Amino acid sequence: MEIMIPNRLSTLGHPQRLAVFRLLMRRYPDRVPATELAQALALKPNTLSTYVNALMQSGLVSQERVGTSLRYAIKMDAARETIDYLLHDCCRGRPEICAPNSHSSSTGGSSMTARKFNVLFICTGNSARSIFAESILRDLAGDRFVAFSAGTKPRSELNPFALDVLKQKGHDVAVLRAKNISEFQGPDAPHLDFVFTVCDQAANEECPAWQGQTISAHWGLSDPVKVEGTDAEKSLAFHQTYGALRNRMVGFAALPLTSLDRISLQKAVDDIGQSKPEG
Structure with missing residues (x-):
């Protein structure tokens, strides 16, 4: 897993590959057609193909063919794995420096309070x-x-x-x-x-x-x-x-x-x- 992390970070370091990743994250768990991705990001089909292939090779995105359409989705386990690695590696022994600004239940352990x-x-x-x-x-x-x-x-x-x-x-x-x-x-x-x-x-x-x-x-x-x-x-x-x-x-x-x-x-x-x- 640790061997993949530098490759994933390098892949996401490219602004337009990051834009593809972010759009797929917003659409998770949908599988988004390639034509829709290209239109939303104003990319030529061959350019989009290059970007998603790099994301797939790094293990962050999966591909599925539906008829003649290619559809893409985030591999959430890999995305979480990458983020978790950064947090645990950078904040080892000092979790307080990596806590989000809002200190209320960022880990997902607590529930919402009763109100409107x-x-x-x-x-x-x-x-x-x-x-x-x-x-x-x-x-x-x-x-x-x-x-x-x-x-x-x-x-x-x-x-x-x-x-x-x-x-x-x-x-x-x-x-x-x-x-x-x-x-x-x-x-x-x-x-x-x-x-x-x-x-x-x-x-x-x-x-x-x-x-x-x-x-x-x-x-x-x-x-x-x-x-x-x-x-x-x-x-x-x-x-x-x-x-x-x-x-x-x-x-x-x-x-x-x-x-x-x-x-x-x-x-x-x-x-x-x-x-x-x-x-």
Whole structure:
């Protein structure tokens, strides 16, 4: 293992290889298509291939072929192994110098305290999927969660099909508006306990790391806005997306947040994001 560490560090020392690694870390445990990686990072296919091959040779990334598509994912055991080696080697006998700034449960051993939890849902336009998620969680478990949503490039108006679905389901749409993610990143922003991306494009974008002990996960779903056809076909796509998000929200709201340690809680929200939409 120690022989591999210098090779891994050297591989990650290249800015664009590091960018690939970081994007795959944000998308973990997803397997991301090569075409999506190349588009997100503005890389030519052959250039991306060179970078991921180096990451694979160092043991940090795995590859899987699905039909004609190559997909890549982080090998989390190797990533943890590398980070653990650095911490144990550099901080041997002096763990206090390597402790994170927040001294509350960085090891994952403790659970969250009982209170209302702030949850942010992010997509690109903040006009449909993230708005669905915000509305569903607010009405499903508003006594335990404060739900927000935002977009990395929010549209000026909410999608009319999304609003129709929310009205049909009995949600109050008067409280909804498209918001930029920057509203949740300043010094006056609410502390966020959970951050979920609900579209791949938002998850692929480079955003500042969330401060504190925020737990994040990717709950990507296909964009119903892109469905073409009749109004009935478009409406069906929005209803299906709503249903998929509601199922995930029911699972999330049922988690025993105050009794799970942080590692178990992170795995639980990752597993929810891997659940397949019905239908």
